[in-house]
Amino acid sequence: MPPRGKLRPGGALGVALALGAVLRVTRLLRAPLMHPDGPAYLDLASGLLDGRVRAVLGGYYSPLYPAAVAGLAATGLPLELAGRATALLAGLAALPLVHALVRRLVGERQADAAALVAAVHPALVKASAQVLPETLAGALLLAWLAARGAGVAGALAGAAYLARPEGVLLLPLGLWRLRRERLGTLVLYAGAAGVLMAPALLALHAASGHWGLSPREARVALLSGAPGATTLAEAALRSPGALLARLAGGGARQVLYDATALGAPCLVPFVLGVGAARWPLAVAAWFTALPLALNPSPRYAVPLVPLFLPATAAGLLALGERLGRRARVAATALGMTLVVQALWVSHPLDAACSREVSRLVLERYGPGQALVAVDGRFAYGARGRALVPPTTDPEDALALARRRGARLWLTRPAWIRPPWAPPADARAVARPCGGTFVLFELGG
Secondary structure, three states: OOOOOOOOOOHHHHHHHHHHHHHHHHHHHOOOOOOOOHHHHHHHHHHHHOOOHHHHHOOOOOOHHHHHHHHHHOOOOOHHHHHHHHHHHHHHHHHHHHHHHHHHHOOHHHHHHHHHHHHHOHHHHHHOOOOOOHHHHHHHHHHHHHOOOHHHHHHHHHHHHHHOHHHHHHHHHHHHHOOOOOHHHHHHHHHHHHHHHHHHHHHHHHHHOOOOOOOHHHHHHHHOOOOOOOOHHHHHHHOHHHHHHHHHHHHHHHHHHHHHHHOHHHHHHHHHOOOOOHHHHHHHHHHHHOHHHHOOOOHHHHHHHHHHHHHHHHHHHHHHHHHHHHHHHHHHHHHHHHHHHHHOOOOHHHHHHHHHHHHHHHHHHOOOOEEEOOOOHHHHHOOOEEEOOOOOOHHHHHHHHHHHOOOEEEEOHHHOOOOOOOOOOEEEEEOHHHHOOEEEEEOO
16 A cells, blocks of 8 residues: 555556546537637548548648547547547547656656646646647657657657648657667668658649648748748748748747746746756757747647656656645645636637627528638638638738639728728628627628
8 A cells, every 4th residue: 555645656647637637628618719720620620521531631731630530520529529529639648648758757756747737737738628739749749759669659750740740850850869770770760750641742742743741831931031932941042041030030939939838837847857858858949949930839839848847847846855845735736726727718708709700690691601711710600611811911811702702701900901992892791899800791
């Protein structure tokens, strides 16, 4: 029997799984506002169910998450619930992976602490109820770090690429990690990754006519100051200085996003334990400084949060030793703070506005309408078709509407700047959310 007050071996992981499941299911049942990209992922999952495999493989968004959603939806789950459940299951799968990784790198007590923190961490709990691939990408990243065989690690690297395009960096990282192994081991790793990546790469080539890792490359290359470049390699050759400047500025922003995702309550223990597990931090730094720096986003920091937990757990135990008898009170306060943050409803006004706009379109025009808006959630809530323009420029929105024969255009008044004015065939018919948006009818 374990000493009083201590969990038996494996007990902390069991508690973490139970607590993590309760928090994630609670968050899911509250049906938080979907991310703007959520409807696009659900549309891809629906396309897979309809047999449009090549279009999904070669599409703008990575295919693994939609494929997993389609698999759950095929069992009879509603599509949106299948999307949230996929994220939830991936988020739960990360807990034993965190435990196994930290136990190997640091120790059993640190592994218990890391699993418990991961169970209640706000960024991970919230992402587990979203229609997004972040928890899946994070679980694959952890599994890759914890994998022992070269073939398994290579397959996980390929799967990580299919979940998020920046996952391709695990291919060179893995080869460097195995640099002292035999050539056959390196070939096995690269071959396993290539087998999984090949269908998507071939589909992308068939769709675009050139070799690339993702259709997003052209957008990132344009943002990097290389007009006409369709890949990052072209951008680097045409404007290396602009690309380096983009990396420097974007990297600084992404570091801030990473720190924000980890959260203020975890920052002090993270700093205290930063030297305890350097390899996960090196991987996180590699992603932050390269692919994420090119297109920084708070959302992209979420898969990296588990990589910060080995250091955070080591710092928590070191802090506990310094606090002595006060350690238990401090740990309880930290846990309660993280739980409150995890369940806190953020942006309630945005959710109410989204419902108002969707209800307006549905009640006034009926289901099935094509709605041009930079946020696809409005059309999704109105059971219509989302047409998302590439920018907030009114000309881009109207050009898309005319190409696709759309009747409705939703925008913000702030995006309509003089001297530009709506054309004669665009008539403002409503200003929902207290005038935050304006809905136009297009055509006669």
